[in-house]
Amino acid sequence: MNRIEAHAVGKRYARFAIQRPRKVKEALFRGMGGLRPVDTFWALRQVSVEVAAGKMLGVIGTNGSGKSTLLKLIGGLSRPDEGTLVVRGRVVGLLELGTGFHPDLTGRENVFINGVVTGLTRREVSEQFDSIVAFAGVEAFVDSPLRTYSSGMRMRLGFAVMAHTRPEVLLIDEVLAVGDLAFQKKCVARIATFKADGCAVVLVSHNLEAVTETCDEVLWLQHGNVVARGPAEPTVTSYRQANEDDDADETGAHDDDGG
Amino acid sequence: MPLTRRRLVHTRDLFLELLVREMKLRYERSSLGMLWAVLTPLLQMAIFSFVFGAVFRVDIERYPAFIFTGLLAWNWFREALFSSAGAIVNNRELVRQPGFPTAVLPIVAVTVPLLDLLAALPVLFVFLVASGGSLSPAVLALPALLVLQFLFLQGIGFLLAGLQVTFRDVQHLLNVSLTLLFYLTPVFYSPDMVPGWARTVYGLNPMTHFLVSYRHILMDGTMPDWRVLLVIAVLDAVVLRIGWTTFVRARFAFVEEL
Numbered sequence: 177m178n179r180i181e182a183h184a185v186g187k188r189y190a191r192f193a194i195q196r197p198r199k200v201k202e203a204l205f206r207g208m209g210g211l212r213p214v215d216t217f218w219a220l221r222q223v224s225v226e227v228a229a230g231k232m233l234g235v236i237g238t239n240g241s242g243k244s245t246l247l248k249l250i251g252g253l254s255r256p257d258e259g260t261l262v263v264r265g266r267v268v269g270l271l272e273l274g275t276g277f278h279p280d281l282t283g284r285e286n287v288f289i290n291g292v293v294t295g296l297t298r299r300e301v302s303e304q305f306d307s308i309v310a311f312a313g314v315e316a317f318v319d320s321p322l323r324t325y326s327s328g329m330r331m332r333l334g335f336a337v338m339a340h341t342r343p344e345v346l347l348i349d350e351v352l353a354v355g356d357l358a359f360q361k362k363c364v365a366r367i368a369t370f371k372a373d374g375c376a377v378v379l380v381s382h383n384l385e386a387v388t389e390t391c392d393e394v395l396w397l398q399h400g401n402v403v404a405r406g407p408a409e410p411t412v413t414s415y416r417q418a419n420e421d422d423d424a425d426e427t428g429a430h431d432d433d434g435g
Numbered sequence: 436m437p438l439t440r441r442r443l444v445h446t447r448d449l450f451l452e453l454l455v456r457e458m459k460l461r462y463e464r465s466s467l468g469m470l471w472a473v474l475t476p477l478l479q480m481a482i483f484s485f486v487f488g489a490v491f492r493v494d495i496e497r498y499p500a501f502i503f504t505g506l507l508a509w510n511w512f513r514e515a516l517f518s519s520a521g522a523i524v525n526n527r528e529l530v531r532q533p534g535f536p537t538a539v540l541p542i543v544a545v546t547v548p549l550l551d552l553l554a555a556l557p558v559l560f561v562f563l564v565a566s567g568g569s570l571s572p573a574v575l576a577l578p579a580l581l582v583l584q585f586l587f588l589q590g591i592g593f594l595l596a597g598l599q600v601t602f603r604d605v606q607h608l609l610n611v612s613l614t615l616l617f618y619l620t621p622v623f624y625s626p627d628m629v630p631g632w633a634r635t636v637y638g639l640n641p642m643t644h645f646l647v648s649y650r651h652i653l654m655d656g657t658m659p660d661w662r663v664l665l666v667i668a669v670l671d672a673v674v675l676r677i678g679w680t681t682f683v684r685a686r687f688a689f690v691e692e693l
Contacts, residue, residue, distance in 0.1 A: 272528060275529060289453070293535065297448050299444075347533065
């Protein structure tokens, strides 16, 4: 079963005048006309891709190639302007770890908030609470405020919650770049479990080694268009070559079009 | 468990978690805790009673209780609108989660100050009785009035939450407007004292009617004017419709603009 089916999907964004009113005051002075976009551009065009249950798709491309836009579309955070997109199952986004975390609340309180925000019910969180805390390895600190945690502990806790959400579609945007080697290994192992359980995974990353290693298929985007789509190894290789021919500067740069 | 039912349970849980988080962050770390919800209107009441009762000599019976009643409804109004306006822009990381029901945020924003009001309600009852009143069965109409005000605030709340995404000074303008509107709403005076030529304008302010109705129920022990409540109910429906439409339209813009 295909969990994600995109057919000729396109997303158009409006480009606004630089002096577009951002305030009521300005809009009143300059007239509401300034609110209309001066121009539109396609952030994504003619993208067709399927991800079957248990498969993992890697999305690569330089900054501004439309990777994050694709993730937003699959996550239902924005709607395609053309083409059809079908997503089957519960979508969990691993776009940032620990969404909703507040430093003044305890680890326990934050696990509940983060769990519910990520899509679990309270009951599901409490049933898995011990397992979440053990996975993160913060048993001794559950009732201390989060601000007393090290950044590594915070990250582990965020990932631990996500690891217990049983997603059917998992969207990952670069987060695995953080953390030490042991943590990364744990993440990769967990994602393999998800896949075995029939979860479709989409990974957006600049880490080409990780993409080659973990993904079944790779989608290479450039200026919103598909350059290539195919098995991980050869696609990444041709992407590497194209970049070396072009300019070596791009590698290692971070995507900044996350919103 | 069917998807729709799970969704319902999840939305309820999300609402409760966010509500509890808000309350904890507001009160748990202060030594007085929820007492603040009562102390704030009490202090306001003391100052208004002194300034307008003792200095300006406003002649209203049971003046402190009169002001306290008005303040509770007004503070809810002010807090609800102000935090609704920030509900989306201050929670962008939540809004960016796939499947996050964005509409929960303005509802939490309106509910938190309602809890403040409910916490202060027993103190108000004490004041009402101590000032020589008695609670009549008319008090039973209070929940209905609270529901009407809730729906009214929710409608405006959705509208403001949506507008703030496009116009970043909505909260600022709101702050100024609310400060001015406070004086034009009969919180520390009675609408009877307003000169005849200004009464029509006063009638256009929904908060005037809410305050008058609260005072009917709590101060006079009489039932509120049901015709007025009916008009408010219709107004609620209209405001909710407009607010919700604006909010839904802005829903996808949230993620793209934030």
